[in-house]
Amino acid sequence: MTQRRSYGILALSLYRNIAASRFRVFRESSKGNHVSAHHTTRVIAIGNQKGGVGKTTNTVQLAAALGQLGRRCLIWDLDMNYGATRHFGIPPEAFLGSFEVLMGDEDAANVIIDENEADVQLPPNVHIIPSSRKLEKIDQALSEKNKFAPRQFVLKKPLEQIRSRYDYILLDTAPNATTPTIAAYASADWFLLSAMPDPFAVGGLNDALLDIESARQYGNPNLAILGVVLSGVDRRTRLATMLTEYVEKTFTIENGFSLKFETEISRSTVIPDAQKEGKTLFQTEPAHKVTEQYRQLALEVEERFVKLAGGSGSAPTAPEAGGSLVNAAAPDGSTAEAG
DSSP, rough: OOOHHHHHHHHHHHHHHHHHHHHHHHHHHHHHHHHGGGGGGGEEEEEEESSSSHHHHHHHHHHHHHHHOOOOOEEEEETTTTTTHHHHHTTTTTTTOOOHHHHTTHHHHHOOBBBOOOOOOOOTTTEEEEOOOOGGHHHHHHHHHTTOOOOGTTTTHHHHGGGGGGGGEEEOOOOOOOOHHHHHHHHOOEEEEEEEEEHHHHHHHHHHHHHHHHHHTTTTTTTTEEEEEEBBBBTTTTHHHHHHHHHHSBBBBBGGBBSSOOOBBOOOOOOHHHHHHTHHHHHTTTTTTHHHHHHHHHHHHHHHHHHHTTTOOOOOOOOOOTTTTTOOOOOTTTTTOOE
16 A cells, blocks of 8 residues: 555556646636637546445536536546436446447547437436447457457547537546447546545555556556545544545645635435435435535536636636636636646
8 A cells, every 4th residue: 555655656646746746737828829728628527446335426416516506518428338328317238338439430529318218317417428338348349340449539529519509528438448438538627535444545546547657658648636536534534534635745845725625425324315316416415504505516526627728718606616626727817737
């Protein structure tokens, strides 16, 4: 664990310099085109190299919260366990989806499930590309089709074909190095790390950092961490305290800026209850404190992108995120860059 932790911290330190460059490019392009921050499509991979850390829940609920703000969101389920698909009560074998797109047999636009699907109740402004168990056979199927094709790039063309339709495309990844997960690392603009108090949480975060660094070295040099979300948090437990302290220490950079989102998602039974109904918290428990936490998380995400764009455009009114930002405007108006 000690060695893995040291490698994780090393990967993060190497990657700060690249992230700072990535953010400068983002800011310059926004200034030149006078584009509001929320008019640029963001492709965000959400994950961790450990299962059971709330990544699918965060993907679904964050999309629903952003949808309430009027943002057009696509959830792309890339997990063979089809968690996001099941979250909306969608039978995995009832629709074409990720398998057919990655195989090149269908265009992504043709398999998107939207508000016009009578048998599926999606939140406002949220669409989904579903997954199924067929993804278990994706490697064999791709090899049989063309054994020399680079599988890590199978998402790039489909994403380019549809990204202009959305403000956010959220890639829900599997907790292991499957071809769809590797393709998500190779194609995303940003990575949102999801963590939950657990004895193996630190190892999962470190492994994800190493994979992000590898993705940057081998095909996606602009991939950068958007932030870290802590979910399933019960402040009475030692595990929650230990994980928070670790994330604060590891992901805080120069001038006290932290990549950890200030909003934490509390542990609650309303989340599995909503999953059983095939709905989001915004449909089942709109006034619950956890639902409100996801609203605040969405506002933080929006505010972070506005600040990354150098303050161009506008975001919904939100509480201050405590300066939790790389290369963000510091209180004195200067810029804090990763070093």
